[in-house]
Amino acid sequence: MSEILSQDEVDSLLDGLDSGEVEAAKDKGKPEKTDGIIAYDFTSQDKVVRARMPTFDVINERLSREVRATLSSLLQTNVDVSANPFDTLKFSEFVRSLPVPTSLHVFRMEPLRGHGLIVLESQLVYNLIDTFFGGEALGKARVEGREFTNIEEVMIKKAVVAVLKNIEASWAPIEPVKTTLIRSEMNPQFTAIVLPTDLVLVTRFEIELEQSAGNLVVCYPYSMIEPMRNKLSSGVQAEVEEIDTNWRKMIREVILESEIVLRIELGKTEITGERLIYMQKGDIIQLDNDACDPLICYVDGLVKLKGYAGVQRGFQAFQINEKIITDCEG
Known part of the structure; x- marks a missing residue:
């Protein structure tokens, strides 16, 4: 709690300041002069x-x-x-x-x-x-x-x-x-x-x-x-x-889950339109490959496999004999 000083006490303090016996309080609001030098902490992150x-x-x-x-x-x-x-x-x-x-x-x-x-x-x-x-x-x-x-x-x-x-x-x-x-x-x-x-x-x-x-x-x-x-x-x-x-x-x-279409080609040949018109049940078309030649398997239209036709468990089947690797795959 603050107290009011008497006139004698005020005069005593002023005399003390003039003689140096009492030190004046420093102004905390003003920074001390450091001649332009600023402290630098090299360890600061x-x-x-x-x-x-x-x-x-x-x-x-x-x-x-x-x-x-x-x-x-x-x-x-x-x-x-x-x-x-x-x-x-x-x-x-x-x-x-x-x-x-x-x-x-x-x-x-x-x-x-x-x-x-x-x-x-x-x-x-x-x-x-x-x-x-x-x-x-x-x-x-x-x-x-x-x-x-x-x-x-x-x-x-x-x-x-x-x-x-x-x-x-x-x-x-x-x-x-x-x-x-x-x-x-x-x-x-x-x-x-x-x-x-x-x-x-x-x-x-x-x-x-x-x-x-x-x-x-x-x-x-x-x-x-x-x-x-x-x-x-x-x-x-x-x-x-x-x-x-x-x-x-x-x-x-x-890619592994994608569905692809396989097509086995028995062979191919060329006929005339006239022959096609007169074809009947029982006629035989001779293909261009030998009966012992392997068949070609197309994967989405590309030649990828060779093998032979057969029967497995009552279903027509295709046994792979060779896998065809193109230049870009090799």
């Missing part, structure tokens, strides 16, 4: 992480292709995924930017230390589930104040586990990693993978369905990525065009 990491950009682009293939296969529809440039910010800023509720998933990425975070926006979750069950995914689902159902949680986990496999594939050319899902949350406050002041690398992937869109976010602590900084900061080397394994797998599955 914020100072060393701002440089470009082109190889990390390549990993994110590869991850966008992997996720596109995975979601297209899972939903049986066309899905477009694009990666935004990664951001570097404090973890507290990242958490404040997340909507509530949202689907958060903490994961480990061995042999790197620490934990990463996968974020699926609620609207994206509902759109993915709606599309999976045959809906139109118009992006009009109400997300406020609503928790995920058991069925939705199962579908979310299935999608997240698939994305973790995509992360492994995208990192494989740089550093083989093994991912493990640790836990899932809905409140960002329960996913403190690092201290609030620690830096994180955040990449947002825009996922576009036919009628709606949403964001998938992957967050790596800088402390996790730091051991790989030299590899990630180096210039992109002459990159051998890699085959997208997921697309290759999808194409292979489509």
Whole structure:
């Protein structure tokens, strides 16, 4: 509680200031003069992480292709995924930017230390589930104040586990990693993978369905990525065009399940129109090949097999004797 000084006390203080016996209080609002010198902390993460990491950009682009293939296969529809440039910010800023509720998933990425975070926006979750069950995914689902159902949680986990496999594939050319899902949350406050002041690398992937869109976010602590900084900061080397394994797998599955037409040719010959007109039951047409010659099998109009006709279990059959390989297949 403040007290009012008497005039004698005020005069005593003024005399003390003039004589130097009482030290005047410093103005805390003004910074001390340092002759233009500013303290620089070389150990601060914020100072060393701002440089470009082109190889990390390549990993994110590869991850966008992997996720596109995975979601297209899972939903049986066309899905477009694009990666935004990664951001570097404090973890507290990242958490404040997340909507509530949202689907958060903490994961480990061995042999790197620490934990990463996968974020699926609620609207994206509902759109993915709606599309999976045959809906139109118009992006009009109400997300406020609503928790995920058991069925939705199962579908979310299935999608997240698939994305973790995509992360492994995208990192494989740089550093083989093994991912493990640790836990899932809905409140960002329960996913403190690092201290609030620690830096994180955040990449947002825009996922576009036919009628709606949403964001998938992957967050790596800088402390996790730091051991790989030299590899990630180096210039992109002459990159051998890699085959997208997921697309290759999808194409292979489509080919293996496709129906094809086989046609066995007994032989051929040429006749006149007059002979064709006067043909009757019992007439014999002589073909151009010998009875002992193998027959030709056409696969969708292309010569692929040779063999002999026969009977098996009461049905006409064809026994393959030779497989014909063309120059482009050899």
